[in-house]
Amino acid sequence: MSVETAMQRDAAVTIFEKGSPGRRAFEPPALDVPERPLDELIPARLRRREAARLPEISEPELVRHYVRLSRRNFDLDSGFYPLGSCTMKHNPRLHERVAALPGHARLHPLTDPARAQGALTLMWELERALAEIAGLPHVSLQPSAGSHGELAGVLLTRAYHADRGERRRTVLTPDTAHGTNPATVTMAGYEAVKVGTDARGGVDIDDLRAKADADVACLMLTNPNTLGLFDANIEEIARIVHGVGAIVYYDGANLNAVMGISRPGDMGFDVVHFNLHKSFTQPHGGGGPGAGPIAVSEQLEPYLPRPVIVRHGGADGNGSAVEFDFDYDRPRSIGRLRGFHGNFGCLVRSYAYIRSLGAAGLRDVSETAVLNANYLLARLRALGVCELLPPAYERLCMHEFVLSGAPMKQQLGIRTLDLAKRLLDFGYHPPTVYFPLLVDEALLIEPTETETRETLDAFAATLAEILREAREDPELARAAPYSTPVRRLDEAAAAKHPVLRQAL
Amino acid sequence: MSRYTAVTETDRRVMLDAIGVASVEELFADIPAALRLGRPLDLPDGLGEAEVYEQLRGLAARNSSAEDMLCFLGAGMYDSYVPAVVDMLLGRSEFLTPYTPYQPEISQGGLQVMFEYQTAICELTGMDVSNASVYEGPSALAAAGYLAKLTNGRPRFVVSRGVHPHARETLRTLSVGYGTAVEEVALLDGVTDAGAWAAAIDDSVSAVFVAQPNFLGAIEDLEPLIDAARSHGALVVCSADPLSLGIIEAPGVLGVDVCVGEGQTLGNRLDFGGPSFGFFAVREEHLRRMPGRIAGETRDLDGRRGFVLTLQTREQHIRRERATSNICTAQALNALAGVVYLAWLGRAGLVELAELLVRRAAYAREALVAIDGVAALHEQPVVREFAISLGLRDTSSVRRVIARCAAEHVQPGYALGLDYPEYRDGLLVAITEQRSRADIDRLADVLGRALAAERAAAASGGAPV
Amino acid sequence: MAEASYPQELLYHPEHDWARIEGEVATFGITWHAQDALGEVVFFEPPAIGAQLTQHDPYTEIESVKAVSDVIAPLSGEVIEVNDALGEAPEAINDDPYGAGWMVRVRLSDAAQTAALLTRDAYVALLS
Numbered sequence A: 001m002s003v004e005t006a007m008q009r010d011a012a013v014t015i016f017e018k019g020s021p022g023r024r025a026f027e028p029p030a031l032d033v034p035e036r037p038l039d040e041l042i043p044a045r046l047r048r049r050e051a052a053r054l055p056e057i058s059e060p061e062l063v064r065h066y067v068r069l070s071r072r073n074f075d076l077d078s079g080f081y082p083l084g085s086c087t088m089k090h091n092p093r094l095h096e097r098v099a100a101l102p103g104h105a106r107l108h109p110l111t112d113p114a115r116a117q118g119a120l121t122l123m124w125e126l127e128r129a130l131a132e133i134a135g136l137p138h139v140s141l142q143p144s145a146g147s148h149g150e151l152a153g154v155l156l157t158r159a160y161h162a163d164r165g166e167r168r169r170t171v172l173t174p175d176t177a178h179g180t181n182p183a184t185v186t187m188a189g190y191e192a193v194k195v196g197t198d199a200r201g202g203v204d205i206d207d208l209r210a211k212a213d214a215d216v217a218c219l220m221l222t223n224p225n226t227l228g229l230f231d232a233n234i235e236e237i238a239r240i241v242h243g244v245g246a247i248v249y250y251d252g253a254n255l256n257a258v259m260g261i262s263r264p265g266d267m268g269f270d271v272v273h274f275n276l277h278k279s280f281t282q283p284h285g286g287g288g289p290g291a292g293p294i295a296v297s298e299q300l301e302p303y304l305p306r307p308v309i310v311r312h313g314g315a316d317g318n319g320s321a322v323e324f325d326f327d328y329d330r331p332r333s334i335g336r337l338r339g340f341h342g343n344f345g346c347l348v349r350s351y352a353y354i355r356s357l358g359a360a361g362l363r364d365v366s367e368t369a370v371l372n373a374n375y376l377l378a379r380l381r382a383l384g385v386c387e388l389l390p391p392a393y394e395r396l397c398m399h400e401f402v403l404s405g406a407p408m409k410q411q412l413g414i415r416t417l418d419l420a421k422r423l424l425d426f427g428y429h430p431p432t433v434y435f436p437l438l439v440d441e442a443l444l445i446e447p448t449e450t451e452t453r454e455t456l457d458a459f460a461a462t463l464a465e466i467l468r469e470a471r472e473d474p475e476l477a478r479a480a481p482y483s484t485p486v487r488r489l490d491e492a493a494a495a496k497h498p499v500l501r502q503a504l
Numbered sequence B: 001m002s003r004y005t006a007v008t009e010t011d012r013r014v015m016l017d018a019i020g021v022a023s024v025e026e027l028f029a030d031i032p033a034a035l036r037l038g039r040p041l042d043l044p045d046g047l048g049e050a051e052v053y054e055q056l057r058g059l060a061a062r063n064s065s066a067e068d069m070l071c072f073l074g075a076g077m078y079d080s081y082v083p084a085v086v087d088m089l090l091g092r093s094e095f096l097t098p099y100t101p102y103q104p105e106i107s108q109g110g111l112q113v114m115f116e117y118q119t120a121i122c123e124l125t126g127m128d129v130s131n132a133s134v135y136e137g138p139s140a141l142a143a144a145g146y147l148a149k150l151t152n153g154r155p156r157f158v159v160s161r162g163v164h165p166h167a168r169e170t171l172r173t174l175s176v177g178y179g180t181a182v183e184e185v186a187l188l189d190g191v192t193d194a195g196a197w198a199a200a201i202d203d204s205v206s207a208v209f210v211a212q213p214n215f216l217g218a219i220e221d222l223e224p225l226i227d228a229a230r231s232h233g234a235l236v237v238c239s240a241d242p243l244s245l246g247i248i249e250a251p252g253v254l255g256v257d258v259c260v261g262e263g264q265t266l267g268n269r270l271d272f273g274g275p276s277f278g279f280f281a282v283r284e285e286h287l288r289r290m291p292g293r294i295a296g297e298t299r300d301l302d303g304r305r306g307f308v309l310t311l312q313t314r315e316q317h318i319r320r321e322r323a324t325s326n327i328c329t330a331q332a333l334n335a336l337a338g339v340v341y342l343a344w345l346g347r348a349g350l351v352e353l354a355e356l357l358v359r360r361a362a363y364a365r366e367a368l369v370a371i372d373g374v375a376a377l378h379e380q381p382v383v384r385e386f387a388i389s390l391g392l393r394d395t396s397s398v399r400r401v402i403a404r405c406a407a408e409h410v411q412p413g414y415a416l417g418l419d420y421p422e423y424r425d426g427l428l429v430a431i432t433e434q435r436s437r438a439d440i441d442r443l444a445d446v447l448g449r450a451l452a453a454e455r456a457a458a459a460s461g462g463a464p465v
Numbered sequence C: 001m002a003e004a005s006y007p008q009e010l011l012y013h014p015e016h017d018w019a020r021i022e023g024e025v026a027t028f029g030i031t032w033h034a035q036d037a038l039g040e041v042v043f044f045e046p047p048a049i050g051a052q053l054t055q056h057d058p059y060t061e062i063e064s065v066k067a068v069s070d071v072i073a074p075l076s077g078e079v080i081e082v083n084d085a086l087g088e089a090p091e092a093i094n095d096d097p098y099g100a101g102w103m104v105r106v107r108l109s110d111a112a113q114t115a116a117l118l119t120r121d122a123y124v125a126l127l128s
Helices: A059-070 A094-099 A117-134 A146-163 A180-187 A205-211 A234-243 A252-257 A298-303 A344-382 A406-412 A416-425 A453-472 A491-496 B009-019 B024-028 B049-061 B084-090 B108-125 B137-152 B165-178 B194-200 B222-230 B284-289 B316-322 B332-369 B395-407 B437-459 C032-038 C111-116 C120-127
Strands: A138-140 A170-174 A191-195 A216-221 A247-251 A271-273 A294-296 A308-311 A324-327 A401-404 A442-445 B156-160 B181-185 B205-212 B235-240 B258-262 B278-282 B295-299 B305-309 B385-389 B426-430 C011-013 C017-022 C025-030 C041-044 C058-064 C068-072 C077-082 C104-108
Touching: A059 B084, A059 B108, A059 B332, A094 A344, A094 B049, A117 A138, A117 A294, A117 A308, A117 A324, A117 A344, A117 B049, A138 A298, A146 A180, A146 A216, A146 A247, A146 A252, A146 A271, A146 A294, A146 A298, A146 B165, A170 A180, A180 A191, A180 A216, A180 B165, A180 B316, A191 A205, A191 B316, A205 A234, A216 A234, A234 A247, A247 A252, A252 A344, A294 A298, A344 A401, A344 A442, A344 A453, A344 B009, A344 B024, A344 B049, A406 A416, A406 A453, A416 A442, A416 A453, A453 B009, A491 B295, A491 C041, B009 B024, B084 B332, B108 B278, B108 B295, B108 B305, B108 B332, B137 B165, B137 B205, B137 B235, B137 B258, B137 B278, B137 B284, B156 B165, B156 B194, B165 B181, B165 B205, B181 B194, B194 B222, B205 B222, B222 B235, B278 B284, B316 C068, B332 B385, B332 B426, B332 B437, B395 B426, B395 B437, C011 C120
Parallel strands: A170 A191, A170 A216, A216 A247, A247 A271, B156 B181, B156 B205, B205 B235, B235 B258
Antiparallel strands: A138 A294, A271 A294, A308 A324, A401 A442, B258 B278, B295 B305, B385 B426, C011 C017, C017 C025, C025 C104, C041 C058, C058 C068, C077 C104
8 A cells, every 4th residue: 555656656746836938838829010119019017027836848848848737637538436316427539520610609799690500500509408308498508617507597597576666685495406506596685594405315394484584585306305315295386386486406416317208397386597517518628618597487588688689580681591599689688697699619519419329219318317227226235235324214215315424433433535435536526515415424325317237236245345344443434545546635634724726 | 318318218307206206397396386387498499419500501691701702801809820730629619618627636637728828928028927818809908907907996098099998998898896987198100199198197187008010900009108297296097009019019029007908819710709819917906906717837746847827816616705816707718719829920921921911911901001081090010900991971971981892892991980981981901811912912803993983973973971 | 432431420401512610711612423414623713712602502613524513602791712722733623522522712701601501410311
């Protein structure tokens, strides 16, 4: 265990510490216009006195630096990534090819819509597909991430109530909610109120009834929830919330479990956001980009971000047929949430995915996601792993499930964190740890539908192996990982004495 | 089973057996019958890869991109040259497919990239500290508003009309949630009216917002604007064009509180408006209220240098309703493109590029203003974008001129009247390093003839000029 | 501090804060249980001198790497002294929660409020 790997020996050096004065990768075009003195064009007092201290390196050095850096990353193409709530499914490479087509990649957002009909058609068809999947008729593709979509949805809700002359103060979120939900609530000017979870893992209906009053603007829910459980009471929940005139919001993070099987619109939700970087396989990119389109009911349509895409059979002033256009004349819209039209490059990829899969393929995704999760859980039970990491709820899960590492901590003296770190040595990205907050020493596992049975078997066997190791020698997991490019890092020091840039 | 899933008949039998159910259907028992869709989704059938590619190629072919047109459109996004190394690096599995680096031991690549990116942004903007990216420019400005609100809780924002129209609108949208009033200050001679600006600011102002250069391409004289805000304790938010910071003074040096901006021009494609990235940098004193992820340096237990996400207690997954923002997924891959691009440009290259753009923009402005009936909309110094007025009656006329140019495969610029009624015959023209002198000459020629044709059409009894 | 400890002479608030009463002045901090649950403290910013604290209300926050917690005032009063050393070395809260990890010193506004606090034994009973 004390033998250092080559990558560990390779100390971290930033690009700013490489290179040498005078080296360059970029060669500017020759000056083909008059070389007027800069003082004539921009007064000296407005000009920069000291150049930004960017690196001075040649192209080979630049390439080598970043390629070597890339090798210090684990990634989905290389291995299994069962992160609960993240839906780390395979990213098809076809999507990169279509996104790179010059007609997409080099299209300026302010191009006359008449000359961007391909883009508008794609966006329109994507909207229709998402509307069909959600069971809600009107879509905006503008939000750039799930939490951006959440903000859109809650601001939309605010506009809806304001239009009715109502001043509501609170938004209900379950205690299992992803942190973005309450954060969004505050940004939208509401107070977040927690609703409890019952013994079966669903919303505590009595608690909901007690808290649902005329002050409530909205209830934000995920279904299946972050425990991986489908709340069969969802119709009653929607009834209670609608009964006080409030809106029901669906956080689409867990859509992967129900596509083609059940639709949030049919469950009673009024507004839905999608995470295209989850169910619709936009690559995560190490932390984005993503996209968080929303779908809304008829009554919320007027408040959608602007512009919206409209279809008309007419012709423009020049006589060319313009089928799709942007409509900015939206007096009740909440306005813009960002510049231009949204993360179009992400929309292209998700569109290609939906065209590839079709109705049958999307249903297959959800069925397989749920099958894989239940199978993995069954394997963990069969191998005795669940004796130390029992499921938090003894019932069928959907596309993900949460185990509690509390017995393991008590009996073996290792925590969920240590288990996760030891998994790194076996070439796996660990599942989500310590979320949802409701479960002690939580381990949230979502295999997704693109994993094979062999991978699931191997992963289950590895967890069993790590527990066996820990029985013999708990210290092994506590000091893990050993074989990664760096070992456990001092996060407390990083927070206490932040060093957030390279000293130059 | 599809090309992305792999459950064979044998697999299914083994798996259902292990679970202890007879069919996949049984796994959905918790979903009430009334909520079952009960029919296939109404979507076209799935297609093989080659057919999907054909479909997408067909759609792309119906767009007139900068590949087909000589593009002088700007307004925040530019047809800048994206070096081949960016394509290559962004296509690597290790950068494209991983999740957010919550397990730092196996994410040192991504975390070090963030650390380098943060360093580059600080250098560019002159600010003390940067985050690892936000979505894009306009929402970054609105996020700065949230930081100001969390800092001083005052009820008003003052915003220059020189700030990008999308940013102003986004700020308004989010301010409804913040509970803050948004007031605009007009432009005078193409830059923020300093007198009106100072008059608008008092102790009830939470933050002021200005763009550098502004939407009309004009370089603002920031110092008096900053002083007016500081004298009343308001935060100063400056949205800056990152490439222009190669030649104009860094906002951090001038003492702004927050510097944000649109990063697309740094190594990212146009992509019809996204994904790109927004940068967000602050003075040290605002660090704990800064939104978004931040990478910090530390050591591992053997003493090795490494990087981790740090100060996470600001963020939604820990601080929840009291977080500095709800942002989770940001634009890490696009920020990678940004830092690679800045390293590729290099210390000298950024300056040389900016100087080239300044000279080409000057040449272009002269050439266009020489056209009959065209005047500079303002005479302010510019970097790589400028505004002219076409001497036409209204914005529809401008749009017709633009359409005439498009027929000759030239996109001459953006019709300012769409966002600024006060500049109804304005055109915003952007220059990038991909627009040579010959291209500019062609623009002048095409625009000149399009204008002449529009005036002739108007004179012969068509729409008035 | 490795071993759980709850000094006999202190009074305890159910939200895991302690008070040491010295006449009209009291010193506040958080208990062993609180610092253990939090993990290594990385950031603590005391309230300003002169701030008015209200019993049962949060008066500042404390942060570890992965958590943020409100610090509750066991008693009402005016802040007359704060432990500035915690700015550089917040880990003193973990190492010595009742000594070097003290947070604020307060001039009490209502001595009778101590009735709402728990004795050491009652607090320990609460924990189990």
